[in-house]
Structures are given as C-alpha cells and as structure tokens.
Amino acid sequence: MKMLIAGEWVDKEKKIPVYNPYDGKVIDNIPAGSKEDVLKAIEAAVEGYQISKKLPVHKRMEILWRVTDYIKNNFEDFAKTIATEGSKTIREARKEVARCINTISISAEEARRILGETIPFDSFPGGETRVGYYYRFPIGVIVAITPFNDPLNLVAHKLGPAIAAGNSVVLKPATDTPLSALKLGEAFMDSGLPPKILNIVTGRGSEIGDVLVSHPAVRMITLTGGVEAGLEILKNSGLKKIGMELGSNCPVIVCDDADMDRAVELSVSGAFWAVGQNCIGVQRMYIFEKIFDEFTNKFVEKTKKMKVGYQLDEDTDMGPVINEKEAKRIEEWVNDAVKQGGKILTGGKRKGTIYDPTVMVDVPEDAKLAVEEVFGPVVLFYKVNDLDEAIQKSNSVNYGLHSAIFTQDINRAFKAIHELDFGSVIINDSTDYRLDMMPFGGVKNSGLGREGIKFSLLEMTEPKVVCFNL
Ligand code: NAP
Numbered sequence: 001m002k003m004l005i006a007g008e009w010v011d012k013e014k015k016i017p018v019y020n021p022y023d024g025k026v027i028d029n030i031p032a033g034s035k036e037d038v039l040k041a042i043e044a045a046v047e048g049y050q051i052s053k054k055l056p057v058h059k060r061m062e063i064l065w066r067v068t069d070y071i072k073n074n075f076e077d078f079a080k081t082i083a084t085e086g087s088k089t090i091r092e093a094r095k096e097v098a099r100c101i102n103t104i105s106i107s108a109e110e111a112r113r114i115l116g117e118t119i120p121f122d123s124f125p126g127g128e129t130r131v132g133y134y135y136r137f138p139i140g141v142i143v144a145i146t147p148f149n150d151p152l153n154l155v156a157h158k159l160g161p162a163i164a165a166g167n168s169v170v171l172k173p174a175t176d177t178p179l180s181a182l183k184l185g186e187a188f189m190d191s192g193l194p195p196k197i198l199n200i201v202t203g204r205g206s207e208i209g210d211v212l213v214s215h216p217a218v219r220m221i222t223l224t225g226g227v228e229a230g231l232e233i234l235k236n237s238g239l240k241k242i243g244m245e246l247g248s249n250c251p252v253i254v255c256d257d258a259d260m261d262r263a264v265e266l267s268v269s270g271a272f273w274a275v276g277q278n279c280i281g282v283q284r285m286y287i288f289e290k291i292f293d294e295f296t297n298k299f300v301e302k303t304k305k306m307k308v309g310y311q312l313d314e315d316t317d318m319g320p321v322i323n324e325k326e327a328k329r330i331e332e333w334v335n336d337a338v339k340q341g342g343k344i345l346t347g348g349k350r351k352g353t354i355y356d357p358t359v360m361v362d363v364p365e366d367a368k369l370a371v372e373e374v375f376g377p378v379v380l381f382y383k384v385n386d387l388d389e390a391i392q393k394s395n396s397v398n399y400g401l402h403s404a405i406f407t408q409d410i411n412r413a414f415k416a417i418h419e420l421d422f423g424s425v426i427i428n429d430s431t432d433y434r435l436d437m438m439p440f441g442g443v444k445n446s447g448l449g450r451e452g453i454k455f456s457l458l459e460m461t462e463p464k465v466v467c468f469n470l
Contacts (some may be wrong), residue, residue: 001182003031003202004043007195010037016202018179020084021320021353027084028093030178033203036209041170043213045141048168048196053138055194057111060164064108066191068101071184074263078152078183083311085177086151087319089274090312100184103436106453107160109153114165114457121467138166138221139460143174143212145205147225148322149277149375151177153246154224157436159198161456162222163188169329171200172212174225175299176322178202186217205229213237220460224279227445228374243449243459245441247373248401249283250431251394254295255387256288258406262428264298267379270404270430272318272357276377277326278301279446280402280431285381286390294381300346300382303357307418319463320353321376330343330376334358336368347377371397379431387412395421401442402431423450 002009017153020027031037052060075097076142095443111432116135121127143160155173162169168175171411173181185200201208209229212235213221220241223233230244252270256372270282287295311319321327331350337360339346358378363370370380384390394403403422417425426433434440441450449459 001028001030001179002199003033003182004189004198005021005037005041005384006045006199007189011052012037015206015288016161016175018085018176019323021087021322024353028179030182030202033201033208035208037203038201038208039100039172039215040140041201042212042217044114044196044199045168045170045218048194048199049138049140050076051194052168052197053166055063057114060166061111063188063191063193064104064160064164066188067110068104068191070187071097071101073106074183074187077349080312081180081183082152085179086148087236087277087322088311089316090314092274096150096153099436100341101155103131103156103453104160106183106437107164110161110372110457113454113460114465119172119467120467125461129470130467132465133468134463136165136461136464137397137458137464138461139164140167141217142167142169142220142222142460143218144169145172145209145212145221145223145225145229146171146173146181148174148176149274149279151180151466152184153436155373157451157453158222158225159188161453162278163193163197164453165457165460167460168197169199170212172205172219173202175199175202175204194448200247209233209235219431222459224319227316230447232438241459243448243451245451245457246445246447248279248442248446249371249373249397250280250402250404251284251286251355252282252403252430253384253387253390253394253405253407254287254291255407255409255412256286256290257408257412258291259428260291260295260298261407263406264295264302266430268299268302270432271305271379273432275355276379277322277375278432280405281430282379282430283368286384286393289383289385292381293402296345296381298360299343300359301360303346305355307391308354318357318377321355322353324353326331326376330355330378332373333374333377334360334385337367340364340367342367342369346406358429365393365396387415391419395419399442399446400424400444400446401446402433404429
C-alpha cells in the first residue's frame with residue numbers, strides 16, 4: 001500500500017516489507033517514508049488545518065458517519081487485514097473492527113457536544129459591565145503515533161476525535177502493522193474528507209520520529225506506545241501539548257468470596273487476549289490463600305485447552321507474537337525468572353513466533369518479569385493473606401493503567417476502588433475491559449492524559465475566552 005500526503009497516495013522506491021507474523025511471509029510492502037516526506041506531510045497538514053477548522057460540525061459528522069458505513073461495508077476485509085499483519089486471531093480481529101465502528105460513531109456523536117460556558121464576569125467587583133463566554137477551538141496540526149497491537153481501533157481513537165474537533169493530522173502507524181491504518185485512511189478519503197486534513201506517513205519511528213515530533217507547526221503529539229518511545233518523544237518534542245497512552249503491568253485480585261468460575265474464565269481471556277500484547281492484559285494475579293490451589297488448577301486446566309496457531313483459522317484461540325525478536329525477548333524474561341526461582345505451571349515454550357500461554361508461580365517480586373510490562377502471554381500468580389497485602393502488592397509497580405478485583409463483598413470492592421492507584425478499577429471482570437467512550441489512561445509510567453472520545457476532544461481542543469465590556 002502507499003502513504004497519504006496532501007491527498008495523494010505516494011509510493012517510494014525504498015520499501016519496508018510487512019510480514020504475516022505466523023509464517024514470516026511478506027504480505028505487502030509500504031514506502032519507507034523519509035524526513036522530507038514528513039516535512040511535506042506537515043506542510044500539507046498546516047494547509048489542511050485552514051480547511052478543517054472551517055468545516056461546519058455537521059459536515060464533519062457526515063464524513064465520520066460515512067466512514068462507519070465504509071467500515072461496515074468492508075468489515076471482513078478490515079478483520080482479515082488486522083489478523084494477517086498482526087497477532088490477533090480472526091475472531092479477535094472482528095471484535096476490533098466492531099469497536100472501531102463504535103469509536104468513529106462516538107466521534108460523530110460527540111462532535112456536536114464540543115461545548116463552552118458563559119462566564120459570570122460580574123461575580124467579582126469590577127466585572128459588572130462585562131459579559132462573555134468561552135468556546136473550544138481546534139488545536140491545529142496533531143501528530144498521532146500508534147502501536148502494533150490494535151492496529152485499527154487505536155488509530156481510530158486518534159483520527160475520530162481529531163477530525164471531529166476540526167484539527168488536521170499527520171499519522172504515523174506502527175511499522176509492523178501499517179496496513180489497517182492505511183485502509184482506515186482510504187475510508188476517510190472515500191467518505192469525502194477534504195485532502196490535506198489527514199496525512200499518513202509510513203516509516204520507522206527511530207528514523208523519522210525526531211523530525212515528526214520536533215516540528216514547530218505541530219501543536220499536539222498523541223502517542224500510544226511504550227514508555228521508551230514516550231520518553232524519546234518527550235526529549236525531542238519541545239513545547240507542545242502531549243497525550244501519552246503507554247504501557248502497564250496490570251494486577252487482578254481474586255478474593256476468597258469470588259465467583260471462582262467467572263474469575264477463571266475472564267482472567268484466562270484477559271491474560272491471553274491478543275497473545276497478551278495488550279496494555280490492559282492481566283499480568284499479575286493476587287489470589288487469596290484459601291482458594292489459591294483450586295483457582296490455580298482451574299486456570300491452568302483452561303489454559304492448556306487453548307488452541308494456539310494460525311491466526312486466520314476460525315478455531316484458533318491464540319495466534320503468534322508480533323515478531324520473532326519479541327517472542328525471544330519474552331522467552332528470555334521467562335528464563336531469567338526461572339533462574340531466579342520462578343516455576344512454570346504450563347507453557348514456557350517457544351517455536352518461532354509462537355509462545356505458548358504461560359502460567360508461573362514463585363517469580364520473585366523484583367524480577368523483571370514481575371516489575372516491567374511483559375507484553376506477552378505470561379501471567380504470574382501470587383498467594384496473598386488478605387486484601388491489604390493484595391492492594392499493596394498491586395500498587396508496587398511503576399505502572400497504573402487498569403486494575404481489577406473479583407469479590408462479592410461491597411466493602412472489599414470499595415476498599416479496592418479507593419486504594420488501588422490505577423486509572424481504572426474493574427470489579428468482577430478482568431483488567432481487559434474497555435468501553436471506547438470511557439476515560440481511558442493511567443497514572444505513573446502508564447501515561448499522560450486520557451483518551452475515550454469525549455476526553456480526547458478536551459485534549460484536542462483549547463478554550464478561547466470571549467469578553468465584551470459593555
Ligand atoms: P512502541 O515500540 O513504543 O511503538 C509505538 C509507536 O511509536 C510506533 O509507531 C513506533 O514506530 C513509534 N516510535 C517509536 N520510537 C519513536 C520515536 N523515537 N519517535 C517517534 N515515534 C516513535 O510500541 P509498540 O511495540 O508498537 O506497542 C506496544 C506498546 O504500546 C506497549 O508498551 C503497550 O502497553 C503500549 N500500548 C498502550 C496502550 C494504551 O492505550 N495505554 C494501548 C496499546 C498499546 P515504529 O513502529 O516504526 O517503531
């Protein structure tokens with residue numbers, strides 16, 4: 001596929017292959033965008049902003065609704081693209097397409113609710129002759145940088161609100177999975193988005209990222225990705241608005257009064273969805289001592305039944321890791337944890353990009369595997385005596401995106417709500433739950449700001465005060 005600059009689909013002699021992670025076959029090639037291409041895309045977006053900010057809201061809404069129709073009409077093609085360039089199974093990919101339709105629909109709906117307020121200027125002496133209000137105006141050129149693991153819907157979380165608010169965009173999708181994003185770009189162009197408002201540059205972040213994020217015409221950078229990329233971008237960006245949706249290491253607490261079967265079912269899915277390459281995937285489980293053995297046996301039994309293999313087969317439960325380098329990295333972290341005393345209850349084996357779903361106990365709490373984000377199909381079990389211990393251990397890492405607790409006791413639930421230091425506390429579900437309209441984001445190394453359309457719209461607009469002195 002080609003990249004999109006100033007309304008033209010642009011190719012380059014130098015290409016980057018896109019692989020199917022299961023068999024390593026090349027499925028397409030994308031242009032290796034250069035620094036000059038980035039500059040052209042930003043120049044186009046500067047002109048695009050002069051068009052987008054004047055587009056009436058009802059026109060923006062119309063375009064967004066047409067994009068949802070386009071995705072509905074090409075549903076299976078989008079799903080196959082996600083499942084071919086990435087790790088998700090075809091069933092997981094279909095869920096992502098359905099969520100992408102929600103994300104763009106919510107963007108269309110929220111476009112008409114970008115509101116302001118009147119300001120009571122006469123509430124302090126001296127303001128008696130003044131009346132006024134504030135409204136929200138678009139921020140300008142937004143650079144959006146997206147990760148490989150939800151290659152369609154996380155792009156929609158940037159493009160939907162950016163365009164609903166009247167901004168222009170330069171998007172740089174993940175190099176491993178650029179095709180879903182380019183197809184979404186086609187959907188926008190087919191739906192009547194005027195040229196130059198949306199530009200998509202393909203190329204490696206390590207090569208073109210600095211020019212992209214440091215350009216003074218760019219008013220906001222919104223990244224979804226890892227902490228390392230986040231820190232690098234912060235170093236290069238200069239004074240700009242920043243939104244960052246970064247990684248995590250999510251804990252789930254299972255109390256002794258929990259509905260055991262439900263906790264097992266939802267936690268297995270939460271741990272291994274998208275091969276655990278999921279910012280809200282279950283990584284650490286704190287299980288009350290009384291139920292530890294029973295819970296562990298049931299969890300391991302269910303994990304062993306998972307069918308791991310080719311992502312496009314309808315009955316596959318878990319596909320390959322995104323590439324062999326990542327699969328080897330996961331293997332290395334697990335092996336290191338084993339050397340430190342960790343025990344593998346199931347899994348722990350790699351064949352190429354396939355890494356079996358893995359359950360471990362006795363991993364030291366300061367092992368890399370316990371402290372950092374594994375971003376793979378590995379879950380660690382810890383026995384706890386009570387809720388205080390579970391909460392203290394849950395909070396012990398430097399991430400804070402989602403947390404979860406299974407309990408039937410409302411007091412335990414509220415204690416967890418108040419004491420877990422995370423962007424969300426999910427009760428009686430795993431951490432892997434997200435509705436696309438909720439405020440989504442975390443504390444500590446998990447990021448800055450919130451996504452979820454209404455909240456993205458606040459980040460992607462600025463208030464302008466209007467004051468009349470009568
Ligand atoms: P990544 O390696 O950080 O890459 C993310 C994006 O940043 C890619 O497009 C990458 O480009 C680009 N990039 C890397 N270095 C850059 C630089 N110096 N300047 C500009 N752009 C740069 O992350 P990933 O492996 O694709 O995704 C996994 C990470 O994303 C995990 O940490 C996961 O938790 C996080 N994530 C967070 C959320 C959330 O909402 N909180 C959701 C999903 C994923 P290239 O692809 O060309 O390297």
